[in-house]
Amino acid sequence: MKCRTVQKRLSEYIDGRLSEELTRSIGEHCSSCDACAKELAFLKACRTRMSSLPAKAAPAGFLESLNRRLDAPEPRSGIVQTLFSPARIKLPLEAAGLFAVAALVLVILVPDEARKSDFGTNAPEHVAVMKKADQNAPMADSAYRPSGTRRVLKKSSRDEKAFQTGVYVIVFNPRSASGPALAMNEARRDRGGAYDDREAADASISKAKVAAARQIPPAEQKKETTDRRADTGPSADIRSAIRRSGATILEEKCDAATGHCSSITLETRADAITTLMNELKRFGDVHAEKPAPKADAGRMRIRIRLSVE
Amino acid sequence: MKRSVSTTERDDGELVREALAGDRRAFDLLVLRHGDMLFNLCFRMLGDDDEAADCAQDAFIRAYRSLAGFRGEAAFTTWLYRIAVNTCKNRLASSAYRRSRSMVLLEGTGADDAVLPPDERAASSNPTVRFERGEREAAIQRALDELPPDEKTVAVLCDIEGRSYEETAALTDMRLGTVKSRLARARRRLRSKLGGIV
Numbered sequence: 001m002k003c004r005t006v007q008k009r010l011s012e013y014i015d016g017r018l019s020e021e022l023t024r025s026i027g028e029h030c031s032s033c034d035a036c037a038k039e040l041a042f043l044k045a046c047r048t049r050m051s052s053l054p055a056k057a058a059p060a061g062f063l064e065s066l067n068r069r070l071d072a073p074e075p076r077s078g079i080v081q082t083l084f085s086p087a088r089i090k091l092p093l094e095a096a097g098l099f100a101v102a103a104l105v106l107v108i109l110v111p112d113e114a115r116k117s118d119f120g121t122n123a124p125e126h127v128a129v130m131k132k133a134d135q136n137a138p139m140a141d142s143a144y145r146p147s148g149t150r151r152v153l154k155k156s157s158r159d160e161k162a163f164q165t166g167v168y169v170i171v172f173n174p175r176s177a178s179g180p181a182l183a184m185n186e187a188r189r190d191r192g193g194a195y196d197d198r199e200a201a202d203a204s205i206s207k208a209k210v211a212a213a214r215q216i217p218p219a220e221q222k223k224e225t226t227d228r229r230a231d232t233g234p235s236a237d238i239r240s241a242i243r244r245s246g247a248t249i250l251e252e253k254c255d256a257a258t259g260h261c262s263s264i265t266l267e268t269r270a271d272a273i274t275t276l277m278n279e280l281k282r283f284g285d286v287h288a289e290k291p292a293p294k295a296d297a298g299r300m301r302i303r304i305r306l307s308v309e
Numbered sequence: 310m311k312r313s314v315s316t317t318e319r320d321d322g323e324l325v326r327e328a329l330a331g332d333r334r335a336f337d338l339l340v341l342r343h344g345d346m347l348f349n350l351c352f353r354m355l356g357d358d359d360e361a362a363d364c365a366q367d368a369f370i371r372a373y374r375s376l377a378g379f380r381g382e383a384a385f386t387t388w389l390y391r392i393a394v395n396t397c398k399n400r401l402a403s404s405a406y407r408r409s410r411s412m413v414l415l416e417g418t419g420a421d422d423a424v425l426p427p428d429e430r431a432a433s434s435n436p437t438v439r440f441e442r443g444e445r446e447a448a449i450q451r452a453l454d455e456l457p458p459d460e461k462t463v464a465v466l467c468d469i470e471g472r473s474y475e476e477t478a479a480l481t482d483m484r485l486g487t488v489k490s491r492l493a494r495a496r497r498r499l500r501s502k503l504g505g506i507v
Contacts, residue, residue, distance in 0.1 A: 011493035
């Protein structure tokens with residue numbers, strides 16, 4: 001027999017739990033093997049020491065203490081104990097239930113948009129995330145309602161940090177042929193009364209000029225404005241031009257009162273950049289503030305700043 | 310537990326029946342009869358006097374509250390032992406116990422308090438012998454405390470309590486083969502821990 005096999009069976013050997021044959025084989029092995037004999041002696045000594053450990057008596061007052069515990073009210077059920085004892089929380093179940101109901105009511109009653117706000121009601125900016133199935137569809141009135149100044153229309157699928165954004169500035173020239181959109185916006189601002197008198201005076205275009213530029217009869221002006229509200233906003237012409245080029249608008253920064261946009265971030269195909277620029281040039285002079293970014297997977301992101309000369 | 314109450318007049322079954330009928334003194338007699346044995350088991354399992362007393366009381370309380378479930382098919386001591394073993398195992402597994410044990414340095418196991426057999430009590434008059442025995446017992450208890458709970462349970466029941474493999478299997482709900490293998494493993498571990506002491 002090998003020592004390894006013998007030593008694995010020594011525990012049962014000293015307890016007399018092996019067959020007669022195995023007991024004899026191990027006994028013979030241990031009589032001729034010092035290592036196994038030593039192991040056997042140790043196991044026997046260990047068992048003897050363990051079995052001769054003195055019996056400990058229960059402490060004085062054991063029975064009295066036990067009876068006090070038996071007479072005490074029975075502890076809470078296992079599940080309650082498990083739920084509350086580890087954290088030492090003494091919260092009545094009724095209070096926990098009330099809290100849960102209050103939280104549920106809050107979730108149901110608070111408007112969806114308010115819950116999505118990152119800044120809260122007192123913040124200077126308001127971010128509303130709008131998910132649209134089709135970005136090229138006409139924007140609903142609520143999409144440009146002046147509830148805030150920055151709107152994220154669509155989240156980019158790309159990593160924000162890795163994807164560079166180029167910045168282009170369109171300087172509107174109201175006197176040029178490409179200025180009617182801004183003129184229209186300015187006229188709307190006047191009608192809405194959102195701008196102060198000085199600002200209105202600064203605007204170098206009048207309602208009549210707007211009508212002339214757009215060739216809209218005075219009687220039709222009000223009706224036309226109302227109609228356009230359904231699917232456009234103050235910067236609707238630029239938005240339309242951007243979409244015509246095949247680009248997707250990601251984010252707009254608009255005036256809270258008028259909806260007039262000062263900045264539009266978009267994503268476009270790299271090969272459609274020329275089409276986009278041609279569309280934008282209709283509104284004024286376009287120049288690059290930051291060079292066009294390197295295309296990432298054939299697409300690039302551009303922020304357009306809209307500026308008045 | 311010293312109490313001048315005769316506990317030999319009636320057997321365990323009779324005392325259980327009386328306790329079930331509402332006689333609290335009958336249960337007291339059962340506690341007096343088996344308290345030391347249960348405390349010793351708990352002490353060897355847990356290695357601490359206070360924990361052992363608390364755990365033994367827990368076992369008695371559980372036994373008292375489930376006396377109606379004792380059908381007398383096994384001996385009362387076996388039933389009580391089973392409850393105590395489970396209580397100890399639960400205590401060993403509880404995070405609170407492990408935390409408290411990690412913060413407390415195990416000191417002497419208190420051979421002074423032990424109930425010694427008459428021959429050992431005579432030997433204990435020699436301070437040197439007494440000291441050496443205390444040291445050895447403390448080392449054994451330390452080594453036991455370091456065993457995994459299942460191996461410790463088997464080692465305590467077989468080697469300290471002197472239970473057979475079959476009894477140990479019945480008390481711990483283990484199979485006979487499992488008892489054998491765990492006892493062998495426990496002894497090998499003890500051998501490595503107690504190499505120079507035993």
